[in-house]
Amino acid sequence: MKSLTFAAGILAATSAVAETPVLTVYTYDSFVSDWGPGPAVEAAFEANCGCDLKFVGAGDGAALLSRIKLEGAHSEADIVLGLDTNLTAAARDTGLFADHAISADYAFPMAWNDGQFVPYDWGAFAFVKNAELSSPRSFKALGESDLKIVIQDPRSSTPGLGLLMWVKTAYGDEAKAVWEGLADNIVTVTKGWSEAYGMFLEGEADMVLSYTTSPAYHLIAEGDASKAAVAFDEGHYMQIEVAAKMKATDQNDLADRFLAFMVSEAFQSIIPTTNWMYPAVTPAAGLPEGFETLVTPEKALLVAPEKVQAIREEALAEWLDALSQ
Known part of the structure; x- marks a missing residue:
């Protein structure tokens, strides 16, 4: 009886793991470092998503796009996070990225109306x-x-x-x-x-x-x-850094949830003191003390x-x- 009960428990645990959806996000190495935003973002998103958020470091931003081009539609990535406006046109030309319906009150000094790429900092x-x-x-x-x-x-x-x-x-x-x-x-x-x-x-x-x-x-x-x-x-x-959803993702709804989460207070409040950039959407509490001392380009x-x-x-x-x- 004990062995049957133990076996049943193992099967139940295995089934639970198998049913947990995994969202794979390709990004640059510093984002997933111990001192970068990755660990805090992962914890905050997993608290409510019922999923496993998996970050994969892929060098720097330009190297990230090169990897996506190489892997194409067979890439394991559901989301690519870490491109910027110098790369979005080249990324769009690959045809690998899906449209989104995300809108936000962005804090950077330009209008934003890109239907595929969502800003997260600048x-x-x-x-x-x-x-x-x-x-x-x-x-x-x-x-x-x-x-x-x-x-x-x-x-x-x-x-x-x-x-x-x-x-x-x-x-x-x-x-x-x-x-x-x-x-x-x-x-x-x-x-x-x-x-x-x-x-x-x-x-x-x-x-x-x-x-x-x-x-x-x-x-x-x-x-x-x-x-x-x-x-x-x-x-x-x-520099305006962005993320986008892969067309070939098998986690379409979860990827959309992540993009929406990315411009939320929970994500944006993490950015200033982990990625050390300005958040794309200014948190309700404003910027951390010390940011007022920074050089502001004329x-x-x-x-x-x-x-x-x-x-x-x-x-x-x-x-x-x-x-x-």
Whole structure:
């Protein structure tokens, strides 16, 4: 009798596990790190979804899109989280993403009416330095200085691509000359953001390409006011990060629930002090104390998503040529 009861219990437990739906979300590595938003988002969503939320780290944002293109409709992903407006047109062209019906009162300074991609945070790219370091306030002046910088590869990293678009948007036909001026300042080009920021913290560079919000981490999480973002005269290129549902998902309703959850108070309140970006929808309590100290760009730069691909090819060729000399 005991053995029959035990066997029945095992079968019941196995059946319960099998019936628990799994929602698989591909995202970038830092999102799923112990210090990133992933663990808190997972706990908050699973508290009410009756599901297993599974995050899969796939490098940086640009690498994330490359993986989705490779896997195509056979991908295990139900949701892709971590693309940005520099990648949405290329992502849309794959035909792999489904439409959504999500609406929200977005906090970033532009209208949003994309029917496939849902924003979850935003920020502005910037070079971060030690606060006491005297630094130039433009790309041209930086190229004329002796400061050492570390940046990310635009072919694998959304910050790297953001920098490429920043220089091209600010300087147009002069962009190649700007990169030629910067070439001697670049210590290395990393695959992703985490590697670059780690090198900066270890003292291997004077400045690192990151975000205006990055110093908030050091101030709030570490009580350290020694880091600062540099305000550039050219303005700063914006990043709006987005998520979308895969057409091939077998968890259609659950994926829709996640996208709706993503713009809710529960998700958005997690973003500022885990992903260290501005939430797409400002939480009811406002931004955490310390965010008011951050650099606020006087000029926000952003290329319309549908125009990015044409600009990107020329900008990438200029970048590669300048750095190869």
